[in-house]
Amino acid sequence: KLSSxxxxxxxxxxxxxxxxxxxxxxxxxxxNSKLGRSPKYLVIQRFAxxxxxxxxxxxxGMMYAVYLSTYxxxxxxxxxxxxxxxxxxxxxxxxxxxxxxxELLKAPSFERGxxxxxxxxxxxxxxxxNAVQQMTLYPELIASVLYQASGSEEVIEPVYFYIGIVxxxxxxxVTALFVTSWVMSGTWLAGMxxxxxxIINRTDTTRIDYSIPSRENWALxxxxxxxxxxxxxxxxxxxxxxxxxCYLLVSASTYxxxxxxxxSHYLLFVQAVSLxxxxxxxxxxxxxxxxxxxxxxxxxxxxYLLQFENSALLVSPLLSLVAALMLYKCLQMNMKKGTFMSxxxxxxxxxxxxxxxVTLNFLLKMFVxxxxxxxxxxxxxxxxxxxxxxxxxxxWLLCQESLxxxxxxxxxxxTQSSLxxxxxxxxxxxxxxxxxxxxxxxxxxxxxxxxxxEDGRIGERPEIVYHVIHTIxxxxxAMCLEGVKYLWTPYVCMLAAFxxxxxxxxxxxxxxxxxxxxxxxxxxxxxxxxxxxxxGFSLWKEFFPRIMTGLSELQGFYDPDTVxxxxxxKRQAPVxxxxxxxxxxxxxxKLCTGWMVSSLPLYNDDDLLKRNENIYQIYSKxxxxxxxxxxxxxxxxxxxxxxxICNEVGPVRGCRVKDLLxxxxxxxxxxxxxxxxxxxxxxxxxxxxxxxxxxxxxxxxVYWNRSYFVYRINTVISFQS
Numbered sequence: 001k002l003s004s005x006x007x008x009x010x011x012x013x014x015x016x017x018x019x020x021x022x023x024x025x026x027x028x029x030x031x032n033s034k035l036g037r038s039p040k041y042l043v044i045q046r047f048a049x050x051x052x053x054x055x056x057x058x059x060x061g062m063m064y065a066v067y068l069s070t071y072x073x074x075x076x077x078x079x080x081x082x083x084x085x086x087x088x089x090x091x092x093x094x095x096x097x098x099x100x101x102x103e104l105l106k107a108p109s110f111e112r113g114x115x116x117x118x119x120x121x122x123x124x125x126x127x128x129x130n131a132v133q134q135m136t137l138y139p140e141l142i143a144s145v146l147y148q149a150s151g152s153e154e155v156i157e158p159v160y161f162y163i164g165i166v167x168x169x170x171x172x173x174v175t176a177l178f179v180t181s182w183v184m185s186g187t188w189l190a191g192m193x194x195x196x197x198x199i200i201n202r203t204d205t206t207r208i209d210y211s212i213p214s215r216e217n218w219a220l221x222x223x224x225x226x227x228x229x230x231x232x233x234x235x236x237x238x239x240x241x242x243x244x245x246c247y248l249l250v251s252a253s254t255y256x257x258x259x260x261x262x263x264s265h266y267l268l269f270v271q272a273v274s275l276x277x278x279x280x281x282x283x284x285x286x287x288x289x290x291x292x293x294x295x296x297x298x299x300x301x302x303x304y305l306l307q308f309e310n311s312a313l314l315v316s317p318l319l320s321l322v323a324a325l326m327l328y329k330c331l332q333m334n335m336k337k338g339t340f341m342s343x344x345x346x347x348x349x350x351x352x353x354x355x356x357x358v359t360l361n362f363l364l365k366m367f368v369x370x371x372x373x374x375x376x377x378x379x380x381x382x383x384x385x386x387x388x389x390x391x392x393x394x395x396w397l398l399c400q401e402s403l404x405x406x407x408x409x410x411x412x413x414x415t416q417s418s419l420x421x422x423x424x425x426x427x428x429x430x431x432x433x434x435x436x437x438x439x440x441x442x443x444x445x446x447x448x449x450x451x452x453x454e455d456g457r458i459g460e461r462p463e464i465v466y467h468v469i470h471t472i473x474x475x476x477x478a479m480c481l482e483g484v485k486y487l488w489t490p491y492v493c494m495l496a497a498f499x500x501x502x503x504x505x506x507x508x509x510x511x512x513x514x515x516x517x518x519x520x521x522x523x524x525x526x527x528x529x530x531x532x533x534x535x536g537f538s539l540w541k542e543f544f545p546r547i548m549t550g551l552s553e554l555q556g557f558y559d560p561d562t563v564x565x566x567x568x569x570k571r572q573a574p575v576x577x578x579x580x581x582x583x584x585x586x587x588x589x590k591l592c593t594g595w596m597v598s599s600l601p602l603y604n605d606d607d608l609l610k611r612n613e614n615i616y617q618i619y620s621k622x623x624x625x626x627x628x629x630x631x632x633x634x635x636x637x638x639x640x641x642x643x644x645i646c647n648e649v650g651p652v653r654g655c656r657v658k659d660l661l662x663x664x665x666x667x668x669x670x671x672x673x674x675x676x677x678x679x680x681x682x683x684x685x686x687x688x689x690x691x692x693x694x695x696x697x698x699x700x701x702v703y704w705n706r707s708y709f710v711y712r713i714n715t716v717i718s719f720q721s
Contacts, residue, residue, distance in 0.1 A: 049188075052188070053182055053188035053191070056178070056188050056191065056192060057175045057178040057179055057182070057188065057191055058175060060174055060175060060178050060191070060192070060195045061171035061172060061173075061174045061175035061178070062171055064170060064171050064174045064195065064199065065167045065168050065170060065171030067199070067547075067551075068167045068170055068208060069163075069164070069167050070551055071209075071550065071551060072163065072167075072212075074550075074551060074552075074553065075209075075557060076089050076557045077557070078159070078160070083159075084563060084566055084567070084592055085558070085563060086159055087159075087588075087591050087592050088559055088562050088563060088566070088588060088592065089557060090211075090212070090213065090588070090591060091211070091584065091587070091588065092211065092583075092584045092587055092601045093211070093214065093587060093600075093601045093602065094211040094212060094213045094214060094587075095587035095588045095590065095591040095592075096135065096587045096590060096591070096600055096601065096602070097135065097137070097139075097140060097213040097214075097215075098140075098159075098162065098213050098591055099587075099590050099591035099594075100117060100131060100135070100137050100140050101140040101143055101144060101158070101162055101213075102158065102591070103116070103117070104117070104140060104141065104144035105144055105147065105148070105158055110144065110145060110148065113144070114132070114141065117130075117131045117132050117137060118130045118131070118132050118133070118308075122596060123590060123596065123597070123600070124596070124597065124598065124599070124600060124608075124611075125578045125596055125597070125598050125634050125635045125636065126634060126635055127607070130308060132308070133307055133308040133310060134602070134604070134605060135602065136215055136259075136260070136261065136262045138259050138260060139213075139215070139218040139260060143161070143162055143165055146161075146165070147161050147162075162213070163212050166208070166212050166213070166217055166218065167208075169217070169218060169221040170206065170208055170217070170221065172221045172224075172225065173206075173220060173221035173224050173490075174195055174198060174199075176221065176224035176225045176227070176228045177191075177194050177195070177198060177224055177228075177490055177491075177493065177494050178191030178192070178194055178195055179191065179228045180194075180224070180227055180228040180231050180494050181193075181194040181494045181497045181498045181501075183228065183231050183232050183235070183463070184231060184463060184464060184467070184494075184498040184502070185497075185498045185501045185502040185528075186502070186503075187501050187528070189501050189529070189532050189533075190497045190498050190500075190501035190502070190532070191497070192536070193497035193500070193501065193532050193535060193536060194493050194494045194497040194498075196536060196539050196540075197417060197419050197493035197496065197497060197539075198490060198493045199547070200417045200419075200539060200543045200547075201413065201414060201417055201419060201489060201493065203413065204410060204413060204414065204485050204486070204489045205486065205489045205490050205493065206486060206490075207486055215260060215261040215262065215263075216261060216486065218260045218261070219257050219260035219261035219264055220261075220486075220487070222253045222256045222257040222260060223253070223257045223264070223267065224490070225249065225253040226249075226250055226253035226254050226257060227271075227491075228249075229246045229247075229249035229250045229253060230246070230250050230271075230292065230463075230466070231463045231466070231467070232246040232463075233246035233247060233250055233288060233292075234284055234288060234462045234463040234466055235461075235462070235463050236285075236461070236462065247291065250292065250295055251295050251298070251299075254268070254295050254296065254299045255298070255299040255302060255303065258299050258300070258303045258313075259303060259306070259307070262312070262604060265300070265312075265313060265316040265317075265318045265319075266316075266317070266318075267487065268296060268318050269316065269317045269318040269321060270470070270473050270474060270477070271470060272293070272296060272318055272321050272322060273321070273473060274466055274469040274470040274473060275289050275292060275293075275466065276289075276321065276325065276353065277469050278462060278465055278466050278469060280349060280350055281438050281441065282441055283434075283437065283438075283441075283460070283462050283465050284462035284465070284466070285462070290325075290326075290329065293322045293325055293326060296318060296319075296322045297319075297322055297323075297326070300313050300314075300316070300318065300319050300322075311368055311369060311370035312370060314364060314368045314370065315361065315364045315365045315368055315370045317357070317361055319364070320357045320358075320360040320361035320364065321353075321357045323357075323360055324353050324354075324356035324357040324360055325353060327356060328349075328352065328353055328356065378391075378394055379394060379397055379398070379403075382394055382398060383398065383403075383480070390663050390664050390666075391664060392613045392616065392660050392661060392663075392664040393609050393610075393612070393613055395660045395663065395664070396657070396660055397603070399654075399655035399660070401482060402481065402482055402483030403481055403482070403483060404481070404482055405479065405480060405481075405482065406478065406479065406482040406485055407482070410482070410485060414489070414492075417539070417543070418535060418538070418539070419492060419493060419496055420492075422496040422499065422500055422535070423492045423495060423496040423499075425499070426495055426496055426498070426499025426500065426505065427468065427471070427472075427495070429458070429499070429505055429508055429509055430458060430459060430464060430465075430468045430499070430505070431468060432459075432512075433457065433458050433459030433460075433508050434459035434465050434468060435459070436457075436459060437457065437459040437460050437465075453503055453504060453507055453521060453524070454507065454520075454521055455507075456504070456507040456508040456509075456510065456511030456512075456520075457508065458502070458504045458505050458507075458508045459508075461504075467491070467494075467495055467498075468495075470491065471488065471491050471492060471495055474487055474488040474491065475488055475492075497532070500528070500531045500532050500535065501528055501529075501531075501532045502528060503521075503524040503525050503527075503528040504524075505528075506523070506524035506527045506528055507520060507521065507524040510523065510524060561705050561706055561707035561708060562588065562707070562708075564705050565640070565703070565705065565707075565708045565710070566588075566589070566592040566593055568703050568710070569589065569592075569593045569595060570592075570593050572702075572703070573593075573595060573638060574637070575595075576596075577595055577596070577637045577638055578595075578596045578597065578598055578634070578635050578636045578637050578638070579595055579596070579597050579598065579636065579637070579638045579639075579640060580597070580598040580599070580615050580618075580631050580634065580636035580638070580639050580640070580713075581597075581615070581618075581639065581640035581641070581642065582615075582616070582640075582642055582645060582657075583599045583600055583601035583602075583612050583615075584601050585640060585642060586598070586599050586600060586601070587600060587601050589640075598611065598615060598631075598634040598635075598636045599611045599612050599615050599634075611634065613664075614630050614634075615630065615631070615634070616657060616661060617630055617661065617684070618631075618639065618641060618684055618685055619645055619646055619657050619658045619661060619683065619684065619685050620658065620661035620662065620665055620667070620683070620684060621661075621662065621665070621667050621679035621681050621682065621683050621684070622665070622679075622681055622684055623681050623694075624684070624687075624688070624694045624695045624697070624698050624699070625694070625698070627684050627698075628698040628699075628713070631713055632713065636713055637712065637713055638702075638710055638711065638712055638713065639699065639710070639711045639713055640708055640709070640710050640711075641685050641688065641689075641708065641709040641710075641711070642707065642708060643706070643707050643708070643709070644707065645657050645658070645685070646658070646683070646685035646686065658683065662679075665679075667679045688709075688711065689709060697714070698713070698714055699711040699712070699713060699714065700712045700714060
């Protein structure tokens with residue numbers, strides 16, 4: 001009975017919707033005739049608005065991509081450097097990603113290159129890995145195919161082609177933010193303000209300056225496209241063709257985003273929670289929200305198959321939440337009947353869905369074999385203060401700047417650019433309006449089919465409510481982890497720009513203030529144009545000279561010690577040699593020389609994390625014999641000591657690598673409130689430079705400069721004093 005009643009209700013809604021669709025054009029024509037406007041005039045006006053808006057969006061994206069390219073050239077001077085000097089600019093994990101792109105281009109065929117990456121035994125000693133799956137190398141696969149298929153070998157160098165694609169994607173990123181703000185506010189002036197705030201706050205909106213090949217720089221543009229399409233899809237009274245276009249764009253961008261970044265399903269989980277809350281308060285069409293859930297399921301299933309049966313997707317919280325919501329729908333536990341009791345049971349609805357989600361996730365982790373990072377759960381426990389640990393890896397992660405709470409400088413920068421004050425203003429107005437709408441829904445008042453400007457009810461627009469919830473959730477995460485600010489701040493720019501350019505938001509505020517002296521609609525329209533114009537001029541006056549100065553300054557990046565080290569390795573080290581050292585340096589050695597290494601700067605594999613911790617022992621207070629056994633267990637032939645780590649003077653004591661190792665190894669003694677490192681052995685990286693026994697028995701120095709000391713690990717040990 002419930003199912004048949006629900007079906008009848010949906011059928012009546014569809015009939016009413018089609019009738020309103022048929023009547024809408026007639027009503028519009030009557031209004032236009034009263035205003036003296038012909039339908040032809042309106043079509044031309046809409047087309048001109050759409051054309052110039054799209055032109056502004058595309059131009060903004062292209063100019064940002066050109067700006068990034070110019071800034072990168074000024075910073076690194078790629079055009080005047082040799083290949084080795086260019087490659088050294090890729091640090092840490094970025095070096096690894098680009099090294100695999102090089103290997104794909106060197107392979108005799110694309111198929112052979114992919115096979116070698118999926119059965120890679122030439123990167124890490126004593127370990128065969130599927131590099132495509134483990135390091136999410138789909139961007140490199142796409143870039144290599146495009147480079148070879150487009151015939152660019154004779155036109156552009158591989159490194160320029162690679163970074164050009166990334167800069168182009170950043171242009172798409174900015175364009176998508178522009179479109180999102182435009183769709184929400186109805187004016188492309190909001191898009192221009194979004195782009196301006198995004199570029200001015202570039203330190204906090206993107207990590208493109210520090211690591212071009214990082215996965216997020218490839219993935220987040222697709223997520224921005226997905227959010228833009230989702231914003232349009234959630235709008236009320238959307239015509240059929242536009243709705244289908246938005247649906248297809250959401251589907252394509254969701255799947256692409258999931259393939260580009262291994263942590264994408266966590267960000268999609270936050271989005272799914274936002275949609276779940278939106279639907280729980282009956283602020284959006286349930287059918288549309290459930291269609292998005294189906295897109296999640298399809299993307300997870302397809303991603304699982306094409307990512308070599310990636311079990312991390314099966315045990316992801318996204319799958320558990322969506323499965324719980326779909327299961328709840330299948331059980332037909334209909335809570336939207338209109339009675340007061342059914343509205344109160346909404347709380348139970350949320351509780352039941354969350355309970356089913358946690359239970360499903362627990363069961364999946366029990367029965368699905370997976371290698372999901374257990375250290376992430378331990379990290380969360382320690383981060384929240386629920387546990388303490390002496391583990392080197394845990395403490396090293398906690399010391400990373402991106403995993404700490406944001407500094408005061410972050411909020412100061414957002415305030416100086418006027419972004420944070422306007423964001424808080426817009427957020428407060430939208431939150432109060434949404435709260436009013438929820439209260440009306442509880443009291444039984446239905447939502448309006450079309451919200452007019454004079455109504456002052458911006459909280460009834462589902463796309464606005466979604467963005468409010470989404471930015472609040474991301475903001476809560478950003479307050480705990482500074483790295484999340486790169487996900488949150490772009491949407492802060494977008495929401496703030498939408499708010500100050502939206503007449504509806506100003507009208508909502510004036511409805512509360514009950515203005516009588518001035519006509520509220522007229523004042524709202526004036527402020528929606530005047531406020532962003534004033535903001536734009538002030539930003540132009542203050543920040544545009546700084547941006548141009550940054551482009552005109554000759555910065556330059558040169559690391560002669562690293563260049564000398566790589567040159568020596570390529571000329572002197574045997575081709576079959578295995579190098580050991582810090583994971584960050586090993587990534588650069590792998591890229592610049594192609595030699596095999598014992599560890600990599602990757603943190604999604606427990607075995608690699610253990611390797612990194614073991615090899616970092618070269619900076620601890622352990623004996624030469626212990627270090628020798630560790631290195632030979634990984635078949636290392638050469639050891640590279642970095643003076644910057646050995647003699648590190650960090651700003652935060654206790655976060656230096658050698659401090660963390662002392663804590664993990666139990667070499668820290670506390671006396672009268674102070675802690676001291678104590679061991680019967682000296683620090684290995686210092687002692688080995690003294691060239692005395694037993695260190696010279698195990699290791700022979702073969703190269704050194706101001707920053708690096710290279711030792712050959714002896715295969716025949718001499719114990720002469």
